[in-house]
Amino acid sequence: MMIPYGRQNISEADIQAVVDVLRSDYLTQGPAVPDFEKAVAEYCGASHAVAVNSATSALHIACLALGVGKGDVVWTSPVTFVASANCALYCGAEVDFVDIDPRTCNLSVDRLQEKLAQAEVSGHLPKAVIPVHLCGQPCDMAAIHALSLRYGFKIIEDASHAIGGKYRNEPIGNCRYSNITVFSFHPVKIITTGEGGMALTNDAALARKMQLLRSHGITREEGEMTHAPDGPWYYQQVALGFNCRMTDLQAALGLSQLSRLDEFVARRHVLAGRYDKLLSGLAVVIPWQIPDSYSGMHLYVLRLRLKEMSKTHREVFEALRAAAIGVNLHYIPVYQQPYYAQMGFKAGLCPEAEQYYAEAISLPMYSSLTEAQQDRVVTTLEQVIRK
Ligand SMILES: *Cc1c(COP(=O)(O)O)cnc(C)c1O
Numbered sequence: 097m098m099i100p101y102g103r104q105n106i107s108e109a110d111i112q113a114v115v116d117v118l119r120s121d122y123l124t125q126g127p128a129v130p131d132f133e134k135a136v137a138e139y140c141g142a143s144h145a146v147a148v149n150s151a152t153s154a155l156h157i158a159c160l161a162l163g164v165g166k167g168d169v170v171w172t173s174p175v176t177f178v179a180s181a182n183c184a185l186y187c188g189a190e191v192d193f194v195d196i197d198p199r200t201c202n203l204s205v206d207r208l209q210e211k212l213a214q215a216e217v218s219g220h221l222p223k224a225v226i227p228v229h230l231c232g233q234p235c236d237m238a239a240i241h242a243l244s245l246r247y248g249f250k251i252i253e254d255a256s257h258a259i260g261g262k263y264r265n266e267p268i269g270n271c272r273y274s275n276i277t278v279f280s281f282h283p284v285k286i287i288t289t290g291e292g293g294m295a296l297t298n299d300a301a302l303a304r305k306m307q308l309l310r311s312h313g314i315t316r317e318e319g320e321m322t323h324a325p326d327g328p329w330y331y332q333q334v335a336l337g338f339n340c341r342m343t344d345l346q347a348a349l350g351l352s353q354l355s356r357l358d359e360f361v362a363r364r365h366v367l368a369g370r371y372d373k374l375l376s377g378l379a380v381v382i383p384w385q386i387p388d389s390y391s392g393m394h395l396y397v398l399r400l401r402l403k404e405m406s407k408t409h410r411e412v413f414e415a416l417r418a419a420a421i422g423v424n425l426h427y428i429p430v431y432q433q434p435y436y437a438q439m440g441f442k443a444g445l446c447p448e449a450e451q452y453y454a455e456a457i458s459l460p461m462y463s464s465l466t467e468a469q470q471d472r473v474v475t476t477l478e479q480v481i482r483k
Contacts, residue, residue: 140269232392
């Protein structure tokens with residue numbers, strides 16, 4: 097049986113929570129969505145949370161709420177899922193990439209600072225920067241926030257990997273150093289709603305904009321209308337929104353999952369610690385954790401020291417897959433995707449990201465991974481590298 101790189105952890109209580117909604121009056125737009133939003137906001141210490149049908153939608157409406165549009169440019173890391181960059185294109189803006197720090201594999205603050213200084217001279221400062229907490233490890237948010245004050249850009253944290261993690265002893269998602277933080281609840285992520293995402297913020301006006309955008313731009317609040325309601329049926333569309341609502345079925349699952357979030361992340365840390373130890377004699381670089389943070393530990397990515405082995409990156413990868421170890425690669429640098437290449441992005445733009453892509457392998461990492469399975473992963477990797 098293939099050991100996947102990630103998978104959901106579903107309990108009987110999770111199943112019961114969904115069944116309860118199925119037997120209730122509302123499958124969508126009922127009480128479960130606001131309950132889930134309130135619980136995540138409280139968990140993270142943010143004032144507002146807006147649940148949606150994916151992190152991709154959350155990134156999209158976050159950009160729109162911050163006013164990202166035509167003529168703007170948004171910067172993100174090249175080592176991320178394509179959605180972190182696509183959200184800016186949806187808004188008619190341009191995208192550019194800031195190379196990674198080779199130790200954390202997150203967007204490099206030094207490269208960001210250099211690029212900002214150049215952009216200030218050429219008059220192309222970004223409207224927003226989207227730092228991605230790769231693998232669940234937070235970016236250096238205090239430093240990025242300080243730069244945002246100097247250069248006047250907005251910050252959306254793509255924390256799709258990072259719910260349950262901490263930065264400087266505070267929960268990721270509290271938006272202390274950002275305008276908006278986004279989570280994903282896809283089944284491979286730390287907690288799941290099937291598909292789903294959420295945008296958190298401490299800014300009531302931004303939260304309200306995102307609420308409108310997730311549901312057609314329609315309001316039933318008289319204070320937001322251009323004139324008094326025609327009658328009790330009345331609503332107004334005041335913006336061009338979408339339907340990216342989360343259902344109550346999903347929210348009930350999410351709320352039930354949230355009660356085990358700390359347990360899930362703690363278990364991931366136990367597994368990561370075991371990997372660190374078991375891999376110590378191999379020609380690999382194990383993940384480096386910045387001090388002052390607690391990773392959500394969505395992924396365990398190691399880098400092969402290829403000069404010290406006869407196998408290529410691809411050969412190691414293929415041998416592991418052939419042995420039913422579902423390794424993966426997070427991620428192909430976004431600008432090397434054909435869609436981005438045809439926009440003019442060239443190889444060599446972010447050398448550290450390209451080097452990372454040539455060496456990285458994500459090992460299986462999920463809360464229900466057993467130690468026996470983990471031992472099989474390590475033993476197989478050892479055999480593959482040594483052979
Ligand atoms: C998974 C992921 C997304 C997209 O999440 P969806 O909920 O699947 O839309 C965005 N950014 C990152 C970094 C991700 O890992």
